[in-house]
Amino acid sequence: HPTVPVLAVRNFSVDYGKVRALHDASLQVAAGSIVTVIGPNGAGKSTLLNAVMGVLPSSGEVHFLGQRERGSIEMRVAHGLSLVPEKRELFATMTVEDNLLLGAKVRLDWRGRGAEATQAEVYRLFPRLAERRKQLAGTLSGGERQMLAIGRALMAKPKVLMLDEPSLGLAPLVVREIFHIISGLRQSGVGILLVEQNARAALQVADYGYVLETGRITLEGPAGELMHDARVAATYLGLG
Numbered sequence: 001h002p003t004v005p006v007l008a009v010r011n012f013s014v015d016y017g018k019v020r021a022l023h024d025a026s027l028q029v030a031a032g033s034i035v036t037v038i039g040p041n042g043a044g045k046s047t048l049l050n051a052v053m054g055v056l057p058s059s060g061e062v063h064f065l066g067q068r069e070r071g072s073i074e075m076r077v078a079h080g081l082s083l084v085p086e087k088r089e090l091f092a093t094m095t096v097e098d099n100l101l102l103g104a105k106v107r108l109d110w111r112g113r114g115a116e117a118t119q120a121e122v123y124r125l126f127p128r129l130a131e132r133r134k135q136l137a138g139t140l141s142g143g144e145r146q147m148l149a150i151g152r153a154l155m156a157k158p159k160v161l162m163l164d165e166p167s168l169g170l171a172p173l174v175v176r177e178i179f180h181i182i183s184g185l186r187q188s189g190v191g192i193l194l195v196e197q198n199a200r201a202a203l204q205v206a207d208y209g210y211v212l213e214t215g216r217i218t219l220e221g222p223a224g225e226l227m228h229d230a231r232v233a234a235t236y237l238g239l240g
């Protein structure tokens, strides 16, 4: 059914002990679209992604292609959910190629043609990774590392790709390059949930956005409208 979102999060709350980090958050992501969650440091953006992934316990519901998702992290990955964590978490002493192959291990056909085809696709998206396929991941630049982290997540053929601050620590030109590639991923039909402190870059690339502040979604709308919202412009785009 085309109107069923690939990912829907409903009335989601997450607690760290007695502290509630996320309050009753609801959002959805359609296939082939980019949805961003913007907000300041400590707003709960990473908490949201980790809870959707099943890394953190939460109350509320995650629906994946219309089905309630209650599985373990491994099951969520197998169902097509993939997270690129803020710290990238690559294997520094392994080559680019071996890091990518590890990303395919969750697939039944990880040794087969299917995984080879996806790898060729990743190298087409990121020619710099193709040039460096035998290089150790630990020797890559920050931007190349982010490319590898995204490439590795894509090796699992996700239906939903969640990205935790892909711009973090990268120079503006590199951010542009990576966001341009993220924008192109729509064509593959993957739904993207992009969490960012860099509101400008995120709203430029996204179709729809949510503003998360101290654990609550305070505003949502088409990305173009949010970009012109007076409060968003003043608080997050430095146009006050």
Ligand code: ATP
Residues within 6 Å of the ligand: 016, 019, 021, 039, 040, 041, 042, 043, 044, 045, 046, 047, 048, 197
């Ligand atoms: P950042 O961009 O700085 O990572 P964020 O929006 O991703 O910010 P979170 O990392 O999700 O924010 O943190 C949300 C809130 O929960 C913060 O107040 C943070 O201090 C708190 N928090 C995060 N992890 C833990 C933890 N393991 N134990 C207790 N509190 C935590």
